[in-house]
Amino acid sequence: MAMSAGKDGKGDIGMTDKEQAISVISRYMDLLRIKAAQDKDTEIENQICETKAQLEALGIVVENLVIK
Numbered sequence: 001m002a003m004s005a006g007k008d009g010k011g012d013i014g015m016t017d018k019e020q021a022i023s024v025i026s027r028y029m030d031l032l033r034i035k036a037a038q039d040k041d042t043e044i045e046n047q048i049c050e051t052k053a054q055l056e057a058l059g060i061v062v063e064n065l066v067i068k
Contacts (some may be wrong), residue, residue, distance in 0.1 A: 030047055033047070034047070
């Protein structure tokens, strides 16, 4: 990840253009996997499980991220 000093002199952590492109390509590929899956529900559950593990590895709690 690229770091640069913001206006206040503190580090500004953001994604580079290449990192943004990789992220969007990954999301696009996930959607294609769902579309092509014979068992779409299982594919969606697998992707939720993988994404949850990635978020937790970054220290992000996902229990409160619920759509009702």
